Amino acid sequence: MLKKYSSHSLALILLFFASISYGQFNIGVGNKAKPVDPISAISYEDPKSYVIGGIEVTGVKFLDPNTLISVSGLSVNSQITIPGDAISSAIRRLMDQGIIEEVAINVKKIEANKAFLEIDLKERPRLNKITIAGTKKSEVETIEELISENRGKVITEALVKNIQLTIKKHYIEKGFLNTAVKVKQVDDTIRVNNATLIFDIDKKDKVKIDNIVVTGIEQVPEWKLLAKLKKTKERAPLRIFTPSKYVPKTYKEDKKAMVDWLNKRGYRNAQVIEDSVVSNANGNVDLYLHLNEGNRFFYRDITWTGNYLHSSDTLAMILGIKKGDLYNPEELEKKINGIPQNDVSSFYMDDGYLYFNCTPIEVAVEGDSIDIEMRIFEGKQAMINRIILNGNTKTSDHVVMRELLTKPGQKFSKTDLIETTQMLSKLGYFDPQTIDPRPIPQADGTVDIEYNVDEKSNDQIELSGGWGGIQGFVGTFGIVFNNFAIKDITKLKKYKPLPKGDGQRFSIRFQANGGFQNYSVSFTEPWLGGKKPNSFSVSLFHSVQDYAKLQNRIEKLYGNGGYNPYFGYGGLTSSYYQGYFKNTGGSITYGKRLNWPDRNFSLSSTLSYQYYDVENSFLLANFRNGQAHDVSLNANISRYSLDNPQFTRSGSSIVMTATFNPPYSLFGGNKSDDQIKWIEGHKWMFDADWYSPVVGKLVFHAKANMGFLGKYTDEVGYSPFGRFVVGGAGMGLQNAYNIGVELIGLRGYDEGVVHEKTLAEQSAEATGENSSNGQLSRQGGIIYNKFSAELRYPISLNPQATIYALSFLEAGNSWGSYKDYNPFRLRRSAGVGVRVFMAAFGLLGFDYGYGFDPIPGIQNKGLKKFTFSIGQQIR
Numbered sequence: 001m002l003k004k005y006s007s008h009s010l011a012l013i014l015l016f017f018a019s020i021s022y023g024q025f026n027i028g029v030g031n032k033a034k035p036v037d038p039i040s041a042i043s044y045e046d047p048k049s050y051v052i053g054g055i056e057v058t059g060v061k062f063l064d065p066n067t068l069i070s071v072s073g074l075s076v077n078s079q080i081t082i083p084g085d086a087i088s089s090a091i092r093r094l095m096d097q098g099i100i101e102e103v104a105i106n107v108k109k110i111e112a113n114k115a116f117l118e119i120d121l122k123e124r125p126r127l128n129k130i131t132i133a134g135t136k137k138s139e140v141e142t143i144e145e146l147i148s149e150n151r152g153k154v155i156t157e158a159l160v161k162n163i164q165l166t167i168k169k170h171y172i173e174k175g176f177l178n179t180a181v182k183v184k185q186v187d188d189t190i191r192v193n194n195a196t197l198i199f200d201i202d203k204k205d206k207v208k209i210d211n212i213v214v215t216g217i218e219q220v221p222e223w224k225l226l227a228k229l230k231k232t233k234e235r236a237p238l239r240i241f242t243p244s245k246y247v248p249k250t251y252k253e254d255k256k257a258m259v260d261w262l263n264k265r266g267y268r269n270a271q272v273i274e275d276s277v278v279s280n281a282n283g284n285v286d287l288y289l290h291l292n293e294g295n296r297f298f299y300r301d302i303t304w305t306g307n308y309l310h311s312s313d314t315l316a317m318i319l320g321i322k323k324g325d326l327y328n329p330e331e332l333e334k335k336i337n338g339i340p341q342n343d344v345s346s347f348y349m350d351d352g353y354l355y356f357n358c359t360p361i362e363v364a365v366e367g368d369s370i371d372i373e374m375r376i377f378e379g380k381q382a383m384i385n386r387i388i389l390n391g392n393t394k395t396s397d398h399v400v401m402r403e404l405l406t407k408p409g410q411k412f413s414k415t416d417l418i419e420t421t422q423m424l425s426k427l428g429y430f431d432p433q434t435i436d437p438r439p440i441p442q443a444d445g446t447v448d449i450e451y452n453v454d455e456k457s458n459d460q461i462e463l464s465g466g467w468g469g470i471q472g473f474v475g476t477f478g479i480v481f482n483n484f485a486i487k488d489i490t491k492l493k494k495y496k497p498l499p500k501g502d503g504q505r506f507s508i509r510f511q512a513n514g515g516f517q518n519y520s521v522s523f524t525e526p527w528l529g530g531k532k533p534n535s536f537s538v539s540l541f542h543s544v545q546d547y548a549k550l551q552n553r554i555e556k557l558y559g560n561g562g563y564n565p566y567f568g569y570g571g572l573t574s575s576y577y578q579g580y581f582k583n584t585g586g587s588i589t590y591g592k593r594l595n596w597p598d599r600n601f602s603l604s605s606t607l608s609y610q611y612y613d614v615e616n617s618f619l620l621a622n623f624r625n626g627q628a629h630d631v632s633l634n635a636n637i638s639r640y641s642l643d644n645p646q647f648t649r650s651g652s653s654i655v656m657t658a659t660f661n662p663p664y665s666l667f668g669g670n671k672s673d674d675q676i677k678w679i680e681g682h683k684w685m686f687d688a689d690w691y692s693p694v695v696g697k698l699v700f701h702a703k704a705n706m707g708f709l710g711k712y713t714d715e716v717g718y719s720p721f722g723r724f725v726v727g728g729a730g731m732g733l734q735n736a737y738n739i740g741v742e743l744i745g746l747r748g749y750d751e752g753v754v755h756e757k758t759l760a761e762q763s764a765e766a767t768g769e770n771s772s773n774g775q776l777s778r779q780g781g782i783i784y785n786k787f788s789a790e791l792r793y794p795i796s797l798n799p800q801a802t803i804y805a806l807s808f809l810e811a812g813n814s815w816g817s818y819k820d821y822n823p824f825r826l827r828r829s830a831g832v833g834v835r836v837f838m839a840a841f842g843l844l845g846f847d848y849g850y851g852f853d854p855i856p857g858i859q860n861k862g863l864k865k866f867t868f869s870i871g872q873q874i875r
Contacts, residue, residue, distance in 0.1 A: 167181050429458060458482045
């Protein structure tokens with residue numbers, strides 16, 4: 001057991017003179033001196049005054065002697081009376097520290113009027129080891145983590161009690177209200193002055209809630225109030241997600257939440273008059289709450305005082321509360337301070353009035369009506385003095401500074417501060433959860449703004465190999481540097497593994513198997529010239545699909561001419577099909593951020609060139625043999641206001657894209673041997689995403705995507721390239737064929753099979769011109785629609801491993817003809833999934849989907865339950 005000290009033991013210590021042995025000392029005059037026992041010079045009836053000649057500390061191993069002497073209050077050359085209060089006070093001071101087990105102050109010798117003292121101590125043992133008993137092994141690890149910081153500390157009564165309380169608190173929060181923790185101290189026989197504390201835990205049974213009884217309410221249904229007790233629930237057979245348990249802290253929080261809910265609905269005087277917790281014989285409890293909901297109140301007159309810059313009518317219009325509206329203090333506070341760009345404080349602070357303050361005061365309460373006086377302090381305009389940046393250990397200062405909307409010399413703006421935080425989050429270099437902007441007022445009326453950020457790793461590496469299906473072995477290597485620094489490319493010391501910090505993006509990727517190879521490289525400078533946010537990108541790529549090698553692989557797996565799941569019966573035999581598909585190209589993109597209609601808009605243009613070399617291709621509509629050149633100009637306008645790219649809670653992303661090829665046919669040619677030489681046509685695409693919080697951490701995500709191909713002449717028709725292939729994860733065909741199509745995901749269906757065929761396409765499939773037995777209906781359509789709705793819930797928001805679960809509803813389709821287009825004829829699906837964002841690998845997606853509209857004539861009716869995706873899917 002722990003050693004305890006009573007007042008009796010302290011008294012014995014104070015009477016040290018009767019039990020200590022003294023050394024000898026010489027006293028006398030001149031050279032004549034004789035040894036005298038110093039105790040004979042001490043009399044309790046005749047205390048004498050001495051000067052402390054020296055102090056020695058003995059018996060300590062870990063504590064600093066000089067510090068102990070200082071704590072005692074004794075000092076060399078100071079005068080004390082022996083016996084006297086100074087000695088007893090010194091002992092009390094040392095004992096009060098809680099780190100000393102025994103104290104004795106001895107007089108070692110007396111020379112003339114000098115007394116030499118010895119402080120003899122015994123230290124309390126230090127906590128060397130903690131042992132947890134009486135609970136499960138999995139719980140032991142959690143408990144040890146909670147109390148591990150106590151190792152190495154001096155064992156005191158306070159330390160032991162704190163550890164016991166920590167353990168009890170842990171179990172009480174889990175509903176084990178009656179947890180008991182016993183402790184035993186065992187001295188270490190090997191390590192001197194060390195000990196082990198053994199905590200024996202008896203958590204007993206969990207205390208559940210049998211009944212919750214609410215009385216005193218008249219106007220609000222009881223079930224609504226009970227619903228506001230989010231974590232305090234009655235015991236019920238089917239209660240799974242919120243199990244019943246009584247936790248005093250949570251119960252207190254839920255009571256407050258219930259009253260707040262009533263306040264927000266006009267019940268200004270609602271309160272819990274009394275409540276009680278009654279223990280039952282089964283160990284559970286009943287909760288009794290007696291409420292007074294009071295009357296419902298409404299706003300009557302709202303007046304403004306102290307407003308010299310803006311009229312009361314203007315402020316009232318911004319506030320948006322009218323006479324007769326339900327009285328809601330929380331909503332009132334939100335409309336004063338809580339809606340950026342749309343609250344009263346933003347109206348002032350966006351004009352530099354940092355010190356603005358508005359205090360609503362209830363000046364009259366009559367019947368069910370309340371008059372509010374809005375007392376305003378406008379203050380003076382504050383100019384930004386300087387910007388302070390902390391935490392960017394990898395990213396260069398100028399990369400962060402150029403993104404800031406708050407500049408020295410400008411007027412302070414609340415909206416600029418909030419939008420700057422969002423822009424820093426969009427960069428992807430910092431943890432969005434910890435970006436912390438702090439205005440720091442200065443004595444001269446200006447303001448410094450301090451931005452605190454935490455760097456996170458956002459480079460991505462893809463290194464994989466696999467074996468399966470008709471592709472055999474597939475090897476992939478890819479790397480993306482999202483914070484590249486090309487100016488340091490010649491500085492070997494900057495390679496970690498490549499130069500970083502300038503905000504540029506560099507990526508390279510290789511993928512190959514027996515019949516397919518794909519190479520790509522790209523570079524992006526987001527601030528071309530370094531003065532304006534005008535981006536410049538360049539990319540190059542090359543891919544080859546060798547169908548002969550693909551055919552050899554199929555023959556090995558399924559035999560020549562037999563059934564296979566890719567081409568049906570007899571399709572794609574070596575005597576029928578040999579060929580290849582090659583695609584080489586590059587692009588240059590120039591982008592610009594816009595300030596109108598707001599700062600979230602951007603505009604970009606891309607000039608691209610692709611060269612196609614095709615022989616006996618079965619993958620493209622109306623293009624089986626030949627070479628083609630594709631020169632296109634792409635215009636893109638977008639608005640992006642998502643709050644967090646990893647797990648978005650609010651905001652929207654809207655993108656409109658138009659792509660044009662020159663109309664070569666209008667200039668008298670474009671065909672040779674019935675094969676298109678120069679691709680022509682135009683394409684229009686629209687993508688929209690919208691996010692909004694629902695309740696708590698639950699987020700709603702709505703999505704709409706659509707695209708259209710256009711032609712210049714009926715003679716040339718629609719381009720065989722860039723068509724819309726719908727189905728699956730929206731990425732599988734890209735890895736398999738890379739045939740220059742737009743891949744659109746639709747979970748619950750196989751890759752690329754969602755398509756409403758025209759009569760001509762159905763006839764071509766029936767005769768085998770385009771595919772075998774309908775198995776390869778993946779040439780795409782000239783028009784598509786897709787709509788999605790998701791509910792997302794975060795599991796982990798760690799920036800290094802963000803995980804969230806989702807459920808979804810989706811519907812989409814593609815059509816080969818405008819005559820057949822029907823926006824209401826969609827293939828529907830529903831399911832659940834999970835997303836895992838890892839800094840090194842990007843976003844990984846796993847989904848289970850159920851398709852409601854089978855597609856006749858193809859394997860498995862086009863349905864596919866499980867899909868896997870890599871990267872953020874746009875469509």
